Amino acid sequence: MIGSEMTLLLAVLIIIGILLYNPSKNLGIPAAFIFIGVGLFLGNGESSFEVYDNPVLTDFISQAALVLIIFVGGLHTKVLDIKKVFKEGLLVSNVGVLVTSLALGVFASFVTPLSLLEGLLLGSIVSSTDAAAVFGVLEAKQMKLKFASDKVLEFESATNDPMAMILTLIFVSILKTPDLPIDYVEYIQFFVQQLSVGVGLSFVIFYIIKFIFKKFHFQEEGLVPILLFSTLIVFLKICQLMGGNALIGAYILGVLLNTLDYQNKYNSLHFFNSFSWLAQSVMFLILGLQIFPENLVEVIPIAILPTLFLFFIARPLGVFISYLPLKTPMNKKIFISWSGLKGATPIVFALIPILSNLPNSEMIFYIVSFIVLVSLIIHPFSMEYLAKKVKLLVDD
Numbered sequence: 088m089i090g091s092e093m094t095l096l097l098a099v100l101i102i103i104g105i106l107l108y109n110p111s112k113n114l115g116i117p118a119a120f121i122f123i124g125v126g127l128f129l130g131n132g133e134s135s136f137e138v139y140d141n142p143v144l145t146d147f148i149s150q151a152a153l154v155l156i157i158f159v160g161g162l163h164t165k166v167l168d169i170k171k172v173f174k175e176g177l178l179v180s181n182v183g184v185l186v187t188s189l190a191l192g193v194f195a196s197f198v199t200p201l202s203l204l205e206g207l208l209l210g211s212i213v214s215s216t217d218a219a220a221v222f223g224v225l226e227a228k229q230m231k232l233k234f235a236s237d238k239v240l241e242f243e244s245a246t247n248d249p250m251a252m253i254l255t256l257i258f259v260s261i262l263k264t265p266d267l268p269i270d271y272v273e274y275i276q277f278f279v280q281q282l283s284v285g286v287g288l289s290f291v292i293f294y295i296i297k298f299i300f301k302k303f304h305f306q307e308e309g310l311v312p313i314l315l316f317s318t319l320i321v322f323l324k325i326c327q328l329m330g331g332n333a334l335i336g337a338y339i340l341g342v343l344l345n346t347l348d349y350q351n352k353y354n355s356l357h358f359f360n361s362f363s364w365l366a367q368s369v370m371f372l373i374l375g376l377q378i379f380p381e382n383l384v385e386v387i388p389i390a391i392l393p394t395l396f397l398f399f400i401a402r403p404l405g406v407f408i409s410y411l412p413l414k415t416p417m418n419k420k421i422f423i424s425w426s427g428l429k430g431a432t433p434i435v436f437a438l439i440p441i442l443s444n445l446p447n448s449e450m451i452f453y454i455v456s457f458i459v460l461v462s463l464i465i466h467p468f469s470m471e472y473l474a475k476k477v478k479l480l481v482d483d
Contacts, residue, residue, distance in 0.1 A: 093139070100125050101368045117220040118364075119371050119430040120463035126375020127383075139376040142441045149435040152370035153248070154323055154337045159363040160218050160245050161341020162356060169342065172239045178409040179239065179423065180215075180247035187405035188214040188254055191397050198392045199454070201447055204262055209451050211254035212437050213397060213458050214405075217430025218244040219367055224428065224467045230474060231481040234419045240426055248432055249285070249335040253278050255436050262445050277330075284331025289340040292322045300349040308351040312358035315344070367431075374434045378456050386453040394458045398465075402427045418477035426470050429462035 100122075108121040169176070191214070192207030201209060221244040225237050257274050296318060305311055322340060326333045349355075403424035410420055437455040440448035474480045 097369060097372055100372050101365075104368060104372065117223045117428070117430065117463055117467055118367055119217065119220050119223075120460075120467075122368055122371030123375040123378075123431070123434075123460070123463075126372040127378050127380060128375075139373075140379075142377065142438050145373050145377045146435065146438040146442060148373055149370045149431065149438070151323070152366035153432060153435060154333050155319070155366045156219055156363050156370075157245060157248070157334055158319055158337040158341045159359045160222060160241075161338040161343075162345050162359060164241070164245070164338075164342050164345060166342060166346055168235075168238050169242060171235050172242050175410065175413055175415065176239050176242035176246065178412070179406055180243045181250050183243070183402075183405035183409040184214045184247050184250040185254070185405070186408050187397070187401045188251070190401040190404050191393060194396045194401070195393045198396075199389045199450075201450070204258060205445075205447055205451065208255065208258040208262065208440060208445075209393070209454060210401070211251055211258055212439075212451065212455050213429060213433045214254070214401075215247040215251035215432060216240070216244040216427045217432045218248070220244075220428040220430035220463065220467075221426075224470060230471055232422070232474060233479050233481055234416060236419050236422055236479060239419075239423060243423075244428070245338050246335060249282065249332045251432070252332065252334065252436060253281050255439055259439055259443050259445065262440075263443055280330050281332040282335060284329045285326055285333060285336030286339055288322065288326050288329065288331055289336040289343065292318060292340055293343040296344065297347060300347060305350055308354055309358075311349065311351045312355040315355060315359075316362070370431055370435075374431055377438075378434075378453070382449070382453050383456055383460075386450060386457060389450075390454040390457040393454060394461055397458060398425075398427075398462075418479050421477050422470075422474055422479050425473055426466065427462075428466045429459040431459075433459055 104118075104122040104125045107125065108116070108118055188207065188210035190210070192210030193203070194206070195201055195209050196203040196206035199206070199209075218241075221240050225241065230237060257277070260274075261269060296315070299314070305314075319337065319340070322336065323333050326336055403421075406424040406427075407420055433455050434452075437452040440451055471480075
């Protein structure tokens with residue numbers, strides 16, 4: 088598909104997605120479901136100008152969009168909110184993801200044609216929750232939850248992508264070199280490098296921006312968000328060159344910037360809100376275009392059991408094990424166990440095996456796509472009902 092046709096198609100699909108999402112927001116339907124659905128059913132040669140099938144472009148656009156979305160999420164996160172849920176959020180976003188990945192991976196190797204390593208790769212890809220979907224549902228439903236349960240979900244969804252991505256990259260690396268012995272020390276070093284570089288670089292960039300805001304006064308208010316956006320691009324490139332994890336770094340950078348009282352901050356937040364919506368729209372649409380309906384239908388029979396296992400066993404197991412060191416009410420653990428919304432992130436991660444030309448990568452991609460679509464259908468509509476049932480809603 089040539090560039091001008093692609094641009095026109097995305098513009099038309101974004102308009103359709105916005106018109107469909109606007110009346111559905113009150114129902115708590117995530118933007119991911121609307122825009123992925125529009126791309127899925129109006130694209131892929133059926134209504135589009137020609138077939139779109141470009142995993143490289145899709146991965147590039149989606150990875151960049153994820154960094155921006157998570158950065159904007161950090162800009163709206165208060166440090167005080169994080170302090171309240173830091174321990175449990177960190178446990179769920181790391182221990183929970185690891186346990187969920189392993190449990191689902193082993194199960195998938197028994198009920199699908201995937202090998203054990205391929206099953207573990209599948210588990211790693213779908214183990215994290217989606218920040219955009221979680222934020223969207225909580226905002227639409229306006230649920231006030233006891234024990235800061237909503238803050239735990241927000242913090243977890245914003246910080247569990249790095250663990251899922253690192254596990255995904257590790258299993259992809261192992262599958263690419265099946266004849267070589269597994270170097271566990273190397274993978275531990277890789278994990279430490281990803282987190283330490285991403286976090287460390289975010290603090291360096293933050294202090295540079297803080298110095299600039301202290302020393303410079305901008306005559307045009309529109310220059311501030313452009314400066315921040317350009318800085319985010321520089322951060323992303325440096326993080327990539329140094330082997331850091333840009334997702335966790337972008338989130339921390341956003342949270343740190345939220346502590347500053349800088350010039351035209353309110354207008355800058357509005358700018359990034361709009362830009363984040365554009366990034367989400369393009370990312371969801373292009374992911375929908377990348378999914379071919381006939382291939383999705385073919386994989387449904389082997390995707391049903393892993394989906395059910397993930398929702399009812401693997402995710403709850405990960406959450407409950409994460410909370411073992413903490414005293415936490417049972418109703419809170421039950422609600423968080425169920426509220427593991429999936430969104431664009433697992434589909435983006437599922438492109439990594441395809442780009443690495445791994446066997447069964449197409450099967451993994453469509454199993455992941457099926458899990459995400461089912462999650463986007465059932466979780467948003469059931470979260471408020473479950474919160475009422477387990478008496479987690481705050482009385483008005």
